Amino acid sequence: MQFETKGIDNDQQLKLYKAMLMPRMIEEKMLILLRQGKISKWFSGIGQEAISVGVTTALKASEYILPMHRNLGVFTTRQVPLNRLFAQWQGKASGFTKGRDRSFHFGIQDYKIVGMISHLGPQLGVADGIALADLLRDKKRVTAVFTGEGATSEGDFHEALNVAAVWDLPVLFCIENNGYGLSTPTSEQYRCEKLSDKGIGYGIEAHTLDGNNVLEVFSKVDELCESMRKNPRPVLLEFQTFRMRGHEEASGTKYVPQELLSAWAAKDPISNFESFLLEKGTLTPKQISKFKEEIQAEIDRNLQIAFDEPAVDSDSNKELGDVFQKFEYEAVNHGSIVKKIRLVDAVSEGLRQSMERHNELVIMGQDIAEYGGVFKVTEGFTEAFGKSRVRNTPICESAIVSAGMGLSINGMKAVVEMQFADFVSSGFNPIVNYLAKSHYRWGQNADVVIRMPCGAGVGAGPFHSQTNEAWFTKTPGLKVVYPAFPYDAKGLLATAINDPNPVMFFEHKALYRSIYQEVPSDYYTLPFGKAALLNEGNTISIVSYGAGVHWALDVLKQDEGIDADLLDLRTLNPLDIEAVYRSVKKTGKLLLLQEDSLFGGIASDIASLVVENCFEFLDAPVKRVASLETPIPFAQKLEEFYLPKARLMDAIKELMQY
CATH class of the missing domain: 3.40.50.920 (Rossmann fold)
Structure with a gap:
């Protein structure tokens, strides 16, 4: 392995070395605890530390990073308290999910970390939304998101890259190509020579790097981030590395040829970098011992804190109380001026007035900008609010729903229009598995309204006529609104947008232009849960x-x-x-x-x-x-x-x- 310092001084090199040691030593301890039955599962990132550490070190503390389950180095490099990490893996209350989720399925706003879900793909779209918020605020920040080579086969990967390319979003897409998706080798995952080649089809700058060379990772990512902050755009990085242990420990590695394991063991990122530093005198054996003693003491001290914590306990009020973020409904009364309008007009008027009221509300959907949407709900909105807030989207419901989640994570509001409620099936996963579960899992709200033009009676057939509210009333964590009258539609939509939780807002197409009512002209709200x-x-x-x-x-x-x-x-x-x-x-x-x-x-x-x-x-x-x-x-x-x-x-x- 050839290391080139490229202007990286000795202090920074030692910092990178220590930063890789920490997750390696934690993992070695976790493997012991796993065998002792003190934790239930472990997804090892041994051999891949250079990627997590190199990327995280190159980012600013204010920039979001979305890791996977082998990116312990992201958390340790950002100095997340170890006792809380250990409590998380033991299912203790002081962990980041109060025992409700495991592994790295959580985020920490204080450290600008957003963890993954097991479905993998949606977090790429979430990164798009986070980056979009930064772009709209002219924050000059980069968002980094990790995925594995297996997940590049998911539709969400392609949708997220396409959206990022079209919108010039400063997202650093990091693919950890570690050879196997569980037991399936890369030869059965894709046919392109390099995964970075996938960037070509989206017009995205792409590079393949040695993921085990921490200096190469850090220097290239640092260079790219500096450029992306000045010239916002997405970049795709493929990090070539290897998974030295099973997908998770119970899986083992029997399916991996021994000669392949041996070859990659010789490319270990820590031992090779250590040899390089020793050879040039930047590091001494005495320092190595000192670093390891300090890290081990920190691990032991924080493990004891986690072990001393009692097992998690709860009650139904606490569990049910965390499904949604607390929302104090604010009643806004209307004046006496009314006009007779249709349901479609009431929805449009309510949406327009909410856009005026919330400066960081973004509307996204297919054909909603100049065209005004297929039902003309957003007609004239681009003239009033600009294309930055009224955004035409590619046909990629999943990535756009995920982007709405990203906007929420970064403190903005989102309204996503499904062109027809039937098409929500293409964005179903992030709605029911990401938006609905995030607050219960790690306290992150999803300030997203999904508008759902629905229903039969207009001769639209099997794919444009469904009223599919039951898909969502079954899912804890989603609010479902279904008005029948213009007055209710306007007031309830205002409340839905004010509510920091995910709301599925159903609008019946057959009622759009057939139902009229006297509706107040000014802004007002109506409470949820009142028949x-x-x-x-x-x-x-x-x-x-x-x-x-x-x-x-x-x-x-x-x-x-x-x-x-x-x-x-x-x-x-x-x-x-x-x-x-x-x-x-x-x-x-x-x-x-x-x-x-x-x-x-x-x-x-x-x-x-x-x-x-x-x-x-x-x-x-x-x-x-x-x-x-x-x-x-x-x-x-x-x-x-x-x-x-x-x-x-x-x-x-x-x-x-x-």
Whole structure:
């Protein structure tokens, strides 16, 4: 291994050497503790320390870095307290996830570190969002994000590189090419000669470096970061290295040829650098002993602190209380000036007024800029707020949702428009696994609203007509809002944007231009978790949301003899279940109406809750009315048959006569 100092002075070289020693010695101790059963799992980065240490040393302390599970050197180089790291790996309360997650699945805002999730790919898009926030604020910072050679096959990798390239984001994409994705060798992972070649297709500057040579890593990254701060742009780096132990310790390395292990063992980043420093007299054997004694003492001292801490304990209030960031709802009352507008206008007006109120709110979506979005919700927004805040995106839902998370991590707000709610499936992973879980895991909120134009009734067929709220009401950590009227849509959207938690905001396409209402012209908010009682009666309770509310109103107009309470839920999480209970206790009969297909929808859960909590008040079985258990058909007659509207009157009469 050839080391070139390239102007790196002796003090910095010793600093790099000590910085590599620390994670190596911690890992060696962790492997002992693993065999003793004192920690449950370990993902070893032995042999890869030069990458973590070199990259982290080259970055400024104010610059975010997003490591993987073999990047212990990132944490130690940023001097994260060891006792808390040890507590994290033991599942103790003083760790960074209160025992709720393991390994390096956490972040630490104080150290500008954002940890990975097991799905790997989304963190690349998160880095895009962090860098975007810095770019918009003209902070002249770099964001570094790590991934492995295996994860470069994921769609998120390609989406994130594409977004970074198109937007000139100062992201340093660091690929640790360590030979194997678990047991799958690189020959079965990709066909290009070098992973840096993947940068070519995105117009990104790319380099391949010796990942075991700490001086090469540090000097090149330092040079690139200086350039990227002055001239913001993404850079792709491939670090060639090797994983000397199993993917995790239980995996072992039997699938690796011994000659390959031996060859890479000879390229060990620490022993080679140590020999270089000894040879040129920068380091002495006495110093080596001293460094190791100091590090070992620090490890032992902090391990004891972690061991002395009792096992984590909790209660349901504490666990449930950490799912969302605390949000103190601020009621903003409207004035007396109103105008009759459509639901689509109310959404647009609410979004525009929120953009005026929050200077660091960014809207992202396909065709939302000059074109104004396919439903024209953001028409005129670029003239009002500029293209930096109203951003057309490539067709890459996953990376854009992740970028929204990155904006939140860096202190901004994001609204992401799904062109159609159906397309959210392409961004499903970061929503349910990143946005929804981050606050519970490590206290990081996701200040992101996902706008979801949804619903049938417009002849759009199976891929543009779904109302898929049940995908998200099932996921703890997401708030789900589904207004049926313009007044509610405007006020609830304002609250959704104020709320620092992830909100899925459903907007029914068939209601966009068919439902009018007198709506206050100025800014106002409405609270989540408050159902609206639209009609009062004593014989039956009808509970619905979205288009179902209007179907129920139509039925009540058709037959004035139906003596019904009609509840519009407005928000599905939080759910105003108490309003449902009050109505059922009064009427004794409950009909739940949803546009979604029957099985597994929100109506099923409400039915169960009512049976569990109001059984003695029921005079009939709870009845659910919903769409057929088929995909949504295109032809008008088929779509009408699919939807429950035509079956609603008969269902109500049947229940009333029970």
